[in-house]
Each structure stands twice: as structure tokens, then as C-alpha cells.
Amino acid sequence: MAHDGDGFHSTVDEHAAHIRELLSGITPADETVPLAAALGRVTAAQTLSPVDLPLFRNSQMDGFAVRAADLAGLENGQPVELPIVGEIAARPLEPSPLDAGTTVRIMTGAVVPDGADAVIPVEDTTTTGDRVTITRARFVGEFVRERGSDLAAGTALLPAGQRLASRHLAALAAAGIGSVTVRSRVRVAVITTGSELVGVGTVPTLGQVFDANSVAVQAAVEAAGATVTFAARVTDDVTAMLDALHLAAASSDLVVTSGGISMGDYEVVREALEPLGARVGHVAMQPGGPQATARVDGVPVLCFPGNPVSTQLSVEVFLSPLLREWAGIDAPPRTQRVLTGTVKSVPGKRQFLRGRTLPDGSVETVSGPGSHLVAGLAASDVLIDVPVDTIRIEEGSTVDTWTL
Numbered sequence: 355m356a357h358d359g360d361g362f363h364s365t366v367d368e369h370a371a372h373i374r375e376l377l378s379g380i381t382p383a384d385e386t387v388p389l390a391a392a393l394g395r396v397t398a399a400q401t402l403s404p405v406d407l408p409l410f411r412n413s414q415m416d417g418f419a420v421r422a423a424d425l426a427g428l429e430n431g432q433p434v435e436l437p438i439v440g441e442i443a444a445r446p447l448e449p450s451p452l453d454a455g456t457t458v459r460i461m462t463g464a465v466v467p468d469g470a471d472a473v474i475p476v477e478d479t480t481t482t483g484d485r486v487t488i489t490r491a492r493f494v495g496e497f498v499r500e501r502g503s504d505l506a507a508g509t510a511l512l513p514a515g516q517r518l519a520s521r522h523l524a525a526l527a528a529a530g531i532g533s534v535t536v537r538s539r540v541r542v543a544v545i546t547t548g549s550e551l552v553g554v555g556t557v558p559t560l561g562q563v564f565d566a567n568s569v570a571v572q573a574a575v576e577a578a579g580a581t582v583t584f585a586a587r588v589t590d591d592v593t594a595m596l597d598a599l600h601l602a603a604a605s606s607d608l609v610v611t612s613g614g615i616s617m618g619d620y621e622v623v624r625e626a627l628e629p630l631g632a633r634v635g636h637v638a639m640q641p642g643g644p645q646a647t648a649r650v651d652g653v654p655v656l657c658f659p660g661n662p663v664s665t666q667l668s669v670e671v672f673l674s675p676l677l678r679e680w681a682g683i684d685a686p687p688r689t690q691r692v693l694t695g696t697v698k699s700v701p702g703k704r705q706f707l708r709g710r711t712l713p714d715g716s717v718e719t720v721s722g723p724g725s726h727l728v729a730g731l732a733a734s735d736v737l738i739d740v741p742v743d744t745i746r747i748e749e750g751s752t753v754d755t756w757t758l
Contacts, residue, residue, distance in 0.1 A: 361635030365742065366671065366704050369637045369645055373672050376647055376654045380607045382538035382680055389523050395536035396517050396579070396682035403511040403529045406502035411466040414497040418457045418479060418486055419470035428491035435487045442467065457486060466498050473497035515682050537682050542575045543584035543602030544568060547595065547613040547622050548660060551587055566728060567612040567665045574666070578674040579681020588622065595626040603653035610673065613660025615646045623657050638742055640703040640723060642668045662728050667706050667737070686757035691717040697740065697747040704742040708734035709755060717755055734758060
């Protein structure tokens, strides 16, 4: 990593390694949360079922519980008629054992009585008064859900590292488990800067722009398995910036800022953090060249450039991979695709071009390389990773892509 009067100069990989080291002290602890708060979280340990699933023998169908031996006549094509001696609904009860030569009406999910070893669906029967005629043979065990046939008590219900979807929560609830131990979320503060920024939903005057970065960074943080504990928008005022940084550090494991780190005037983040020992410089990438890191009150601060595409790509390249690791979330795939069209790149910079996957699996560029082209990024589903020493890629070449 090189340095000069304009700050550090590094490659993407060098800066990513620096950020990983800076954030290495963040060690989120596991936590136990109720099922209502567990969707999307990642299990910290294997979960064993405390009970058999199903909890008891029950019927898979509405119909009649029988002893299969009583249906022997069906083997010769002759219907079998049995007396109906009771009814079992799906409710708490302990039914009497079923005597030979009899049947009971039974509902789906109801307890199958001792002695019964099959259930005849109602559609295979004809009922007259208190007798039922069965017209189709069934084998032992048919339409009876045996206790523990889904999962036996003491065996693994969910593995460690499982990101919880609705089906996993349903399995936990079915086993009577009301809470689950998950990997903790890293607490992230987000500060956007610039006197020109206004909130979404207001009416901007000439020279004002909507604060898309606040929305984008917070959404990216949440999507990567972290949680936003502080958010602020700060004008180009150093005192206000320092106040916001101290508040952010007090409530988070990590602070992310956007804007204010270039070498011109009104660079409020740089002016606030350089006296505190911030590293400010450039990474050989486009978009996203200006980068900085610092610590405030012992809390690491990642400073990304303010142009909206630069901000979003900086988060995707440098921050989201680490957040996903902490949360236990798999990274989006990086694949090789055939390029449609020709690409030109800037010498000495690793470019992340916006791309769209075509139906045949190839990829085309979307819009230009500009760091302000938010619509182009929104229309993309991959980034085309152009190496730093490449200035041109011909149509039909294979390129590396990052799934967004």
C-alpha cells in the first residue's frame, strides 16, 4: 500500500484487507430470541427436538379407523360392512381401544385408537345408519401417522448456521420450541453528509438532491444481516459532524459515513476525522475511489464516497461481505459469464461495471460507468468485475460477475 501527500493509494484487495483488520475486534455474541423475532436470523447452534413429531398416532384422513385384518374379504372383491361404534374428533382425548370387527369414524389429526392399524378415507365408503360399507382394500399402516415418524425426540431439528425461513419456524413451533439461539446482529450507525441533501418526500430547491444514500446503506446493512441502530444526515459543519459521530459510536459496533472525504473544500468527514488520525486516500477502483477509515471513541468508522453509485458499490465490495460472515449468511454467487458487446476500461483502475444477465446466461452492460447513474444500477443484477490492468474486453469474452 503506497502513500503520498494525497493520502494512501491501494488496490481493492489491500483496502478490503485493511478494513477486515480494522473490524476484527467486532465479535457479536449469540442471543436467544422468540420465534416472532427469528425470521431471517441464523441459528447459532444445532437445535434438537424435545418431543416426537408427530406427538401421537393420528389420522391422515377423514374416514374410519379399522383393523386391517377385518378387511380380508376385500381381497376377493367383496365389500366389507362394519358397525360404527363411535367417533373421534381432533381434540384432546384418549379413545377406547378398537374392538375386532368394528370401526370408528375419525377426523384428520385425531388420535388413532389402540387396535386400529389403518384408516379408510371416507370417499372409499358408503354409510347407512350406524354401519359403513368399505369398498377398497387398505394395508396395515395406511393413512396412520405414527408417533415420531417425522422426527424422533432428541434428534436434530435444525442445524447450526441455518437461516430461518417460515418453514423452519413452523418446525420449531410444532416441536413446542418458542425461542431459538441465533447469531447476534452487528449494530451499524449510518451518517450521510452534505448541505445539499434533503429527505425523500420533501420538495427540493435548485441545488438540493434527495438523500438516496441513507436509504441505500441502511437497506444494504439490514440485507447483510446487521441492524441499524443510529441514522443521521449532517450538513457541511465539522462540529455537527463530530457530534453525530460521537452519538453514533455510543450506540453501535461500527459507523458508516457517505460523502465528505475527497480532497476539495467542504469535505466535512475528512476535516472532522483527520485530526483524530483518520486514513484518507484512494483505492484503485471505479466507481468508489475516495476511501477513508478512522476510529471514534474506539469504534471503527468506514468512510465511503458520496456519489450514490460509489457509495453502494463501496458497501457491496468492502462492508457487506463482512456483515454476511458475521451473520452467517451465504454470499451472493460470483460467476463467469460471456460478455455481450465490447467493454473499455480505465487504465490503472479496477472497474465494477453495472450489468444485466440475459436469458441465455450472457451479460450486457447497463448504462455507463458514471458514479451518479442510480437508474442504471437499479436496472442491473450483476457487477462486471474488470481487472485493474485491463483496458478493453472484446465481445464473447468471459468476464467475472458479482451477483447483486
